[in-house]
Amino acid sequence: xxxxxxxxxxxxxxxxxxxxxYLEYEREEGRIRILxxxxxxxxxxxxxxxxxxxxxxxxxxxxxxxxxxxxxASSEKAExxxxxxxxxxxxxxxxxxxxxxRTRTVPGHGPQRPQLxxxxxxxxxxxxxxxxxxxxxxxxxxxxxxxRLGLSREEVFIANILKCRPPGNRKPTSTEQQTCRxxxxxxxxxxxxxxxxxxxxxxxxxxxxxxxxxxxxxxxWHTYRGIPVMPTYHPSYLLRNLxxxxxxxxxxxxxxxxxxxxxxxxxNPGTTS
Ligand code: SF4
Numbered sequence: 001x002x003x004x005x006x007x008x009x010x011x012x013x014x015x016x017x018x019x020x021x022y023l024e025y026e027r028e029e030g031r032i033r034i035l036x037x038x039x040x041x042x043x044x045x046x047x048x049x050x051x052x053x054x055x056x057x058x059x060x061x062x063x064x065x066x067x068x069x070x071x072x073a074s075s076e077k078a079e080x081x082x083x084x085x086x087x088x089x090x091x092x093x094x095x096x097x098x099x100x101x102r103t104r105t106v107p108g109h110g111p112q113r114p115q116l117x118x119x120x121x122x123x124x125x126x127x128x129x130x131x132x133x134x135x136x137x138x139x140x141x142x143x144x145x146x147x148r149l150g151l152s153r154e155e156v157f158i159a160n161i162l163k164c165r166p167p168g169n170r171k172p173t174s175t176e177q178q179t180c181r182x183x184x185x186x187x188x189x190x191x192x193x194x195x196x197x198x199x200x201x202x203x204x205x206x207x208x209x210x211x212x213x214x215x216x217x218x219x220x221w222h223t224y225r226g227i228p229v230m231p232t233y234h235p236s237y238l239l240r241n242l243x244x245x246x247x248x249x250x251x252x253x254x255x256x257x258x259x260x261x262x263x264x265x266x267x268n269p270g271t272t273s
Contacts, residue, residue, distance in 0.1 A: 083112060083157075086186050090163045096179045098164035104131035105164055108187060110157030115259045117193035118142070119184070120234060121202040122162035122172050133158045138235035142199070145235070145248070149256050150264035157191055159184065161206040177206045188227070194259050196227050197252075200234025219251050230255045 087107035093099060106123040109132055118134075126136040134142050143153055162172045162180050172180075184207070188196070198204040201214035207229065208222055214231060222229040232251040233244050256262060 081186065081190060083108070083187060083190055086183060086190065090183055093163070093183075096164075096176050098162070098166060098176060101167050102164040103128045106131055106133050106160060107163055107183070108133055108157060108159030110153075110159075110191075111155060112191065114155060114157040114191055115194045116151070116156040116197060116255065117188065117191055117195075118156060118158045118197045118199055119203045119207060120158070120160045120199045121206075122160050122169075123165040124169050125165070128165035133160055134235070138239060141235040141238060145252060148249075148263065149252055150261065157187075157193065159187055161203055171202060172206075177202075181206070188224070193227065195255055196224055196229045197255055198229060198231045200237060203234070204231040218247060219254070221254075228258060230258075 087105075090105045090107040093105070102123075106127045110117070120134060123133065124136050124138075127133055127139075133139070142158070146153055146156060161177055161184060163183055164180075166172055166176070196207070198207055204214055204217055204222075205211060207224055210217075214233060217231045218233060220231070222231060230251055232248045233241075238245050238248060253263070
């Protein structure tokens with residue numbers, strides 16, 4: 001009896017914990033106002049005063065492509081090398097036509113041993129200019145989402161299915177995706193993340209080679225070569241569809257739980273006074 005009561009209490013506390021984290025996220029996004037008593041307002045001000053995570057450091061600019069790499073066949077076991085070596089290989093790649101229109105290659109950014117790896121679709125205009133993934137408006141939203149989870153961009157790896165920008169930000173063709181895919185396979189094999197998060201339908205379908213629409217696949221665990229994969233919406237979709245942010249937040253809470261972490265202490269009623 002005591003055990004059941006404790007389990008119910010834990011479940012209730014976890015539910016309240018997640019709901020409170022979600023409310024805080026919505027408040028920071030400016031979509032809701034929370035009217036509170038003076039004592040609680042002080043607590044919220046303390047939250048607001050908590051240190052902001054550092055901005056992501058920039059990787060060196062990719063050198064201009066110098067060599068032509070043949071398209072690599074997708075293999076069962078991708079080669080394990082350093083991510084820097086993969087980035088150098090990407091910088092020299094002219095295996096598809098996007099090499100002629102790109103400004104910089106965008107190999108991805110993050111540590112060598114991340115717990116989480118986010119995979120998007122392809123670089124956009126700003127990413128192409130800077131050589132970094134997710135640095136535009138949707139990147140800012142992804143950064144806020146990562147921070148609300150209690151993580152920083154420095155501790156996750158962020159990459160795309162394609163390493164060069166398709167002109168006009170059009171959707172990558174299947175040929176481009178297949179040609180570029182070995183780079184992503186090598187990155188995943190090298191980084192060996194605990195969890196992969198695909199952002200949007202193209203990333204999901206490109207990684208797992210399935211046709212399931214993102215609206216049905218999101219929130220459900222998939223697997224890529226033994227690594228759990230959580231598909232969720234692309235931040236650019238979330239910029240236009242505010243209601244979908246609730247689903248994404250729930251997806252990300254599942255991811256956080258999978259790596260044994262919880263939203264930050266300031267959102268945890270059990271640790272605030
Ligand atoms: S998109 Fe990929 S395959 Fe095409 S040139 Fe860039 S790195 Fe090479």
